[in-house]
Amino acid sequence: MAFLRKTTAMNPKVSIIMGSTSDLPVMEKACQFLEEMEIPFEVNALSAHRTPQEVSDYARNAASRGIRVIIAGAGMAAALPGVIAAETPLPVIGVPIKGSCLEGLDATMAILQMPPGIPVATVAINGAQNAAILAMQMLALADDALMQKFVAYKQGLKKKIVKANEELAKLEYKYKC
Numbered sequence: 001m002a003f004l005r006k007t008t009a010m011n012p013k014v015s016i017i018m019g020s021t022s023d024l025p026v027m028e029k030a031c032q033f034l035e036e037m038e039i040p041f042e043v044n045a046l047s048a049h050r051t052p053q054e055v056s057d058y059a060r061n062a063a064s065r066g067i068r069v070i071i072a073g074a075g076m077a078a079a080l081p082g083v084i085a086a087e088t089p090l091p092v093i094g095v096p097i098k099g100s101c102l103e104g105l106d107a108t109m110a111i112l113q114m115p116p117g118i119p120v121a122t123v124a125i126n127g128a129q130n131a132a133i134l135a136m137q138m139l140a141l142a143d144d145a146l147m148q149k150f151v152a153y154k155q156g157l158k159k160k161i162v163k164a165n166e167e168l169a170k171l172e173y174k175y176k177c
Contacts, residue, residue: 011066012042014135016128017058018073018097019047019080026097027073030132037136037149042067048079055080059087069135072120073128075099078110081120091138093131094120 014034018027027043034041046055062070070088072081073095081094096107104125111122123130133153140147 010040012040013066013068013139014039014041014071014132015062015067015069016041016043016071016073017080017084018043018045019075021045023073023075023097026126027071027095027128030071030095030128030135033129033132034135037132037146037153039136039139039146046080048074048083049077052083055083056087059084062088063090069093069138071095071128071131071135073097073131074111075104075107076101076110078107081111081122082114082118085114085118085120092120093134094122095128095131096122096125098125 016027016030016034018024023045031041031043044058046058048055059070067090070084070090070092072084072092074080075097076099078094078096081092085092094111096104096111098104099106108122108125111120114120121134123134136146136150136153140150
């Protein structure tokens with residue numbers, strides 16, 4: 001299977017899965033964050049409906065390949081995150097993808113409403129970046145260097161807001177107090 005081949009010397013820790021490449025503009029935000037944080041990851045397109053056997057094989061073998069967290073994006077019926085979660089012991093983070101009919105609410109509800117014993121952590125509609133941040137937090141629990149990097153990332157967010165408020169204080173309007 002193509003998704004089991006390794007093309008680099010690094011072993012991925014996070015796997016990003018999407019139902020089709022049309023989801024890439026959303027899921028790319030997770031790729032960009034993991035790249036920035038220097039966390040090895042892989043990206044694949046697998047469909048719970050069109051390639052069910054491949055999804056099952058992937059999910060059952062992910063942990064033995066060194067994957068520690070799976071991010072699965074899906075729209076509409078959004079079966080992919082749940083099907084993966086049913087067949088792996090790894091944490092699965094679902095990213096509901098906005099569709100054309102119900103603006104992503106259909107995918108959100110499908111991912112949220114998993115039966116007991118098959119949890120899928122769920123982020124906001126099109127929230128792939130937050131999925132990657134959550135994956136980093138999970139990995140950082142067992143990696144002190146990654147935890148330090150995560151803490152620095154959070155401090156950077158704080159500094160951005162402090163700087164923004166400093167800039168807003170400089171704005172002059174007649175009725176601004």
